Amino acid sequence: MSRLPRKILIIIGPEFEDLEFFYPYYRLVEEGYQVEVAGPSNEPVQGKRGYRVKPDYEFSRVNPREYDGLVIPGGRGPERIRNNDYVRNIAKSFIEENKPVAAICHGPQILISAGVLRGRRVTSYWGIKDDVVNAGAEWVDEPVVVDNNLVTARVPDDMPPWMKKFIEILEST
Amino acid sequence: MSRLPRKILIIIGPEFEDLEFFYPYYRLVEEGYQVEVAGPSNEPVQGKRGYRVKPDYEFSRVNPREYDGLVIPGGRGPERIRNNDYVRNIAKSFIEENKPVAAICHGPQILISAGVLRGRRVTSYWGIKDDVVNAGAEWVDEPVVVDNNLVTARVPDDMPPWMKKFIEILEST
DSSP states (O other): OOOOOOEEEEEOOTTBOHHHHHHHHHHHHHTTOEEEEEESSSSOEEOTTSOEEOOSEEGGGOOGGGOSEEEEOOBTHHHHHTTOHHHHHHHHHHHHTTOOEEEETTTHHHHHHTTOOTTOEEOOOGGGHHHHHHTTOEEOOSSEEEETTEEEESSGGGHHHHHHHHHHHHHHO | OOOOOOEEEEEOOTTBOHHHHHHHHHHHHHTTOEEEEEESSSSOEEOTTSOEEOOSEEGGGOOGGGOSEEEEOOBTHHHHHTTOHHHHHHHHHHHHTTOOEEEETTTHHHHHHTTOOTTOEEOOOGGGHHHHHHTTOEEOOSSEEEETTEEEESSGGGHHHHHHHHHHHHHHO
16 A cells, blocks of 8 residues: 655754754655745745755745655754744644644743744743743653654754654644 | 664764765664764764764774674765775675675765775766776666665655665565
């Protein structure tokens, strides 16, 4: 029996944390997922360390219903795109439909702005802990925190257990 | 039944290609391997994009017999360390004992200098193709080339199938 490959969306903004984009990107490709990238426009987006990534779509063209999961890398990208209404609506759609969402580092800033963290158990980069708490979440200092289908992590070194959990959840949904 | 985690060695030199270190590093950690890094000294080694990695050992202290596999990232690192006798002997030891070896991009420069490519079927970054051929190998333009336990690839975008094959071979040895 064959089936279409499942699709994952990664959303990035300028000065994303390069490894936090590329590790999940390559990892999910390795696992057989079709991974697509959305950004502020069709122009290449540059990471903090200078890697450039050309988005497949701009945010306004994304239909979240086409995807089985969402990845939000950290760095300075999330702050740069969190005020974009399309970005908020994308994040809100995945959370409301209880699809798997993986966010790391400053990635949860987008979940704050989407208004979807109340009552959730999450982690993030330490520097935004207070913002996560003020958004109504319980903040936990662990390498990876799983709350239903939401999988959060703090820093690049947390990525191995973060992706392991995210893939387990994708496989089970 | 429990067993000790299997150990993988990654060897790096200055200006290694950052993603070609971090993808296999995190990927093998995710898979449960104990991953150790060797470099020219105990001082942090800086990648082309500025990420810094502190080696666990300097090359002269490495005992290849302790490891189950070897990874050689690319970038400018391999050229910077290929004349080091310890590096050549490490690579030679893995190849002679037929342990899994994964090399990417300019990584095969180390295999050239170790004198272990004659008669092997490999790929590499296009820019060193002629050197690989002059070292006696058959060069193939494919994302990943497997010859017995030697797994080679060309560029960062080849990493998903490269690591998939390397892990398959590790699991089967």
